Amino acid sequence: MTSLIAQWLHITQDLNSALTRQARFDTLLTTIREVLNCDSSALLLYEDQHFKPLAINGLATEVLGRRFSIEQHPRLEAIARAGDIVRFPSDSDLPDPYDGLIPNHDDKLHVHSCIGLPLLIDDQLIGAITIDAFDPNQFDSLRNQELRFISALAAGGLHTALLLEQLETQASLPRESYAEKRTLSNEIIGNSSGMKALQEQIDAVADTELSVLVMGETGVGKELVASAIHHRSSRANKTLVYLNCAALPESVAESELFGHIKGAFTGAISNRKGKFEQADGGTLFLDEVGELSLELQAKLLRALQYGDIQRVGDDRHIRVNTRIVAATNRILHQEVTAGRFRADLYHRLSVFPLHVPPLREREGDVVLLAGFFAEQLRSKLGLNSIRFSPSLIHALREYAWPGNVRELEHVIKRAGVLAKARTHALDIELVEQDFDIKHPTSSVQGEQVVAPSSAFQLSEHGLKEATDLFQTNLILEVLEQNQGNWAATARQLELDNGNLHRLAKRLGIK
Known part of the structure; x- marks a missing residue:
């Protein structure tokens, strides 16, 4: 015990030295792996009933993108509820959240040592450390007192890092509101330099009253950026109202924005608030603002000016x-030059412009996002685990992703459905044959949709399963063609919008 404490006191100096937060976390896990001789370890942050990996050692990179719901992972729930060190029996039948996610090992971890160290500050759970080993007796000689010491040290380090982040990015906000600002509902996944710069810009502008123009290609996540701006601002406890300007029929666009009174036009049977009023005190997100007509642009300009x-x-x-956050995939200054967008409105909206980089420029983020979507899909499909083959990881990194994050999400959903049908197992590995990323979109010849090359063979499935697979593939392809617009997808498929949403939920797409 004394020698172990001496080792950790030495490490404390490294953790408190002038390292970045991430370097401190990585140093902590490297030391744990060396001292405890484990095969893998993870440092997890607890928020929103989820564990979010902050640092990993010995695990697949994609784990950093996953968000583990304690409701869906009984081992993590046990750690969250215990309040003390948790040792899982080597023959425990509880599924491990890291099954299949330790590289270079084919073992599915059914027999191994697993210990959870809850990280507590003032009896409040702020995170956890998990340590795993393939040898079922690896940790038998460790005493709980030693592990509690490690847990206390890690809890202090994590708490200090969170407080420093709060001081740096949320100094003007009361402490009790900070946890509400960074939740999974508005989290932006990515550790690339471009996304780190974007996060810093969001933090800088969020708690101001400036209008923000979010620019980027289709599918990069502009709506998520708008949500982050709202939830990190002093308006977070007010409403965030969304309006897709591209889906506004000209006849009702003004009413949607500004509301109408009873009798204003045929069908106006009562007074109705527009989006501006609905967002009073909060934020109005105008998606695809470049699609507004010139006449409506003039009325929007007046609302912003006065x-x-x-x-x-x-x-x-x-x-x-009402604070305005607008987004567009058009290059608005070119639209101004072409006379399709008002110059005065452009300058009013772009007081603080933000550019969201395309996925092909976000080095390494594709693997994190793949892990994030895979964990979401695992829950929807009722699987124990979803993992990626090494060759598939390479293919995901090499692909250009013209549809960006939205395309990645859709192809993983499609691949997961196909892999489940192919293997009929609860632990599945996605491989290249489950994907169609060499030719990412279907071609349309007349009214006939050409199915992707990864489509199933009818002879391999029963009628119902084959029908479900065909419907899933077709809906995802058409949804991708329509940039994630469900209403446009329903029109192209000649389906009622409500029926399409219900079908998508039944198929596990939504």
């Missing part, structure tokens, strides 16, 4: 305190 609106059919002015 902070008041007029409902359709009403002479009265209504004061609103």
Whole structure:
């Protein structure tokens, strides 16, 4: 015990030296692996009933992108609830969240040593450390007192790192509101230099009143950026209202933005608030703002300039305190030059422009995002684990991803459904044959949709399963063609929008 404490006191100096936060976490896990002689370890942050990996050692890189719900992972739930060191029996039948995720090992970890160290500050759970070994007796000689010492040291280090982050990025906010600002619902996955720079810019502008213009290709996650801006601002406890300008019929666009009064036009049977009023005190996200007509652009400009609106059919002015975050995949200054977008509105919206980099420029992030989507899909399909073959990881890194993050999400969903049908197992490995990323989109010849090359053979499945697979493939392909727009997908498939959503839920797409 004394020698172990001496080792860890030495490590404490390294953890508190002038290293980056990530370097401290990596140093901690490297030391754990060396001192405890384990095959893998992970440092996890606890938030929103989920464990989020902050650092890993001996695990596949994709684990950093996964978010483990304690409701769906009984081992992690046991660690979260215990309040003390948890030792899992080597013959435990509880599934391990890292099954199949230790590289270069074919063993599915059914027999191994596993220990969970909850990280507590003032009896509040802030995270955990997990350590695993293939030898079922690897940790028998370790005493709980020694492990509690490691747990206390790690908890202190994690707590200090979180407080420093809070001081750096949320200094103007009350401490109790900080946990609400960074939740899984508005988390942006990515450790690339481009995404780190974007995160810093979001933190800089979030708690101001400036209008923000989010730019980037289709599918890069502009809506997620808008959500992050709202939830990191002082308006976080107010409403975030979403409006897709590209889906606005011209006849109702003004009413959608500003509302109308009873009798303003045929069908206006009552007074109705527009999006500006609905977002009063909060944030209005105008997606695809470049699609607005010039006439509506002029009315939007007035609302931004004077902070008041007029409902359709009403002479009265209504004061609103609404922050605008707009997004576009167009190059707006070129649209201004072409006369399709007002220069004065462009300058009003782009007070603080943000560029979201395409996935092909986010080195390494594709693996993290793949892990994130795989964990979501695992739950929806009722699987124990989803993992990626090494050759598939290489292919994912090499592919250009013209549809960006949205395309990645869709192809993983499709691949997961196909792999489950192919293997009929609860532990599946996705391989290149489950993907169609050499030719990412279907071609359309007339009205006939050409199925992807990864499509199943009918003879391999029963009728119902084959039908479900065909419907899943077709919906995902058409959804991808329509940039994730469900209403447009329903129209192309000649389905009622509500029926399409219900079918997508049954198939596990949603």
